[in-house]
Amino acid sequence: MSGIHKAVLAGVAMTALAGLSPAGAETLNALFMAQAAYSDADVKAMTAAFEKENPGVTVNAEFVPYEALYDKIVASKAAGGAGYDVVLYDVIWPAAFAQNGVLLDVTDRLKDLDRSKVFDGAWATVNYDGKTYGMPWILDTKYLFYNTEILQKAGIAEPPKTWDELAKDAKIIKDKGLVQYPIVWSWSQAEAVICDYVTLTAAYGGTFFDGDKPAFDKGGSLDAVTYMADSLKNGLSNPNSKEYLEEDVRKVFSAGDAAFALNWTYMYAKANDPAESKVVGKVGVVPAPGVEGKSKASGVNGSMALGITAGSSKPDLAWKYIAYLTSKPVQDQYAKLSLPIWKASYTDPAVTKGQEALVKAADVSIGLMTPRPTVASYQELSTILQAQIQNALAGKASPADALAEAAKQAARIR
Structure with missing residues (x-):
């Protein structure tokens, strides 16, 4: 049979x-x-x-x-x-x-x-x-992919376990001139950015609602967007991440132009495919990092x-x-x-x-795996968050102000 x-x-x-x-x-x-x-x-x-x-x-x-x-x-x-x-x-x-x-x-x-x-x-x-x-x-869920050869050249013995370690490792790699922008993300104004935002919010122990009241502008949610904005401001993350979707991230990583990338399962096979990648055999993968004292790892459903x-x-x-x-x-x-x-x-x-x-x-x-907000108005809510997170990433508003506006708008559709 x-x-x-x-x-x-x-x-x-x-x-x-x-x-x-x-x-x-x-x-x-x-x-x-x-x-x-x-x-x-x-x-x-x-x-x-x-x-x-x-x-x-x-x-x-x-x-x-x-x-x-x-x-x-x-x-x-x-x-x-x-x-x-x-x-x-x-x-x-x-x-x-x-x-x-x-x-x-x-x-x-x-x-x-x-x-x-x-x-x-x-x-x-x-x-x-x-x-x-x-x-x-x-x-x-999303995993942290890393280029084993770049980490080895940078003298980094093991992949980061926390988001702070990721930033520190990225700075070492940047300072050594191994790649211009060590981290690449899918932060286009689309659902992709929400997935990365939720991953980080989960790591920081954040919540999206306090009862029925939006809580985007405080705690782990604010910490998450602050981390995202800072990584761009500090030159650790590829600035084109603001326009990238997951396939763009895969292509940048597979070209050897990033040391770290957050992406879905499928990238492991694709980045190890000689027909599509220059980093075959140099692809490491671990759970998305955590935050010391708050989480060991993180993930979005x-x-x-x-x-x-x-x-x-x-x-x-x-x-x-x-x-x-x-x-x-x-x-x-x-x-x-x-x-x-x-x-x-x-x-x-x-x-x-x-x-x-x-x-x-x-x-x-x-x-x-952390779920995104389970609400019937999710599409509208996601659209609001996408726009305000983009404002924070582009420097048009501080993370606190952008998320406060997101919370204000979200309260109207609940």
């Missing part, structure tokens, strides 16, 4: 779909993200295998940038049966999607699954108000899930496709760009071989 056939059986059994016979001459429309995590090629290969196991079924897979994903999903609801059947969605959207009837509640479809086999951080992606709106698929749209006319077939893609055998087969949601995968040599350092970091980071 082939590994792919086993994957189908595992996915079907997992979701109590054993009684569903293969559909004939049916088409599913699915929406995916064209960046980070699984590559387009990986998703197409998974889909082709699913179609082969289900004769007569065709899956039209569309790939869009992350920044277009939310609007595409919302527009699909308005399109009804003419929209998507399966959509990839972010951990920050279940509240809004549940309240607006965008996704189907699939709680009953998962009644036979032992949820303890999947990491808690993954379930946070699909759960809202006691119901489940999909199946976790991409389990991700960047997980994503697959759900069925409320307008789908083929929910059973859509779920069969989701069950296949999220099954352990399939995830294990494609674990180089996105680590599986299944706990058992992390002791499987087929998954860990060649990426032992990444798996070791994940063993720490996955357990402390």
Whole structure:
């Protein structure tokens, strides 16, 4: 029996779909993200295998940038049966999607699954108000990547464990002239900057709300943005970080032009790919740092899930496709760009071989992933924070003033 056939059986059994016979001459429309995590090629290969196991079924897979994903999903609801059947969605959207009837509640479809086999951080992606709106698929957080050769030349024996150590190490590297800007980040005015901001806020022990009142302008949140702004002011961080997304960060690091970078899982494989990188074999990875006396490490929940749209006319077939893609055998087969949601995968040599350092970091980071604010108005809240953090990074306002304005605006939409 082939590994792919086993994957189908595992996915079907997992979701109590054993009684569903293969559909004939049916088409599913699915929406995916064209960046980070699984590559387009990986998703197409998974889909082709699913179609082969289900004769007569065709899956039209569309790939869009992350920044277009939310609007595409919302527009699909308005399109009804003419929209998507399966959509990839972010951990920050279940509240809004549940309240607006965008996704189907699939709680009953998962009644036979032992949820303890999947990491808690993954379930946070699909759960809202006691119901489940999909199946976790991409389990991700941000890691600190470092260039081992640059650290060695700088006389730095081990990667930083705290954010203060990172700044000190970056200054050593800069002073020795090894790279002009030792750290690179994805701080474009987009969701990317929020992910780095949340990582740092978690490290500093910050909170986003005090009850219902926004608390962006105090404590760990203010410490986080102050650190970000200072790293630019001190010339430790690449100034282009203010315009960069994750792929820009990957390219700068892979070109050997940065000693440190904060990025998602997928960068480990990409930065070690000779076709795409000049730093192959020089890529170190550890959990994002902590803050002495407050945290040992830090992380943001960047997980994503697959759900069925409320307008789908083929929910059973859509779920069969989701069950296949999220099954352990399939995830294990494609674990180089996105680590599986299944706990058992992390002791499987087929998954860990060649990426032992990444798996070791994940063993720490996955357990402390911090969620972004879980509110139905998240999109509006994120937009406010993006703009005000950008003001602080650009020097248009102090971190305190920028975050005070963010808190003031956020209070109006709560």
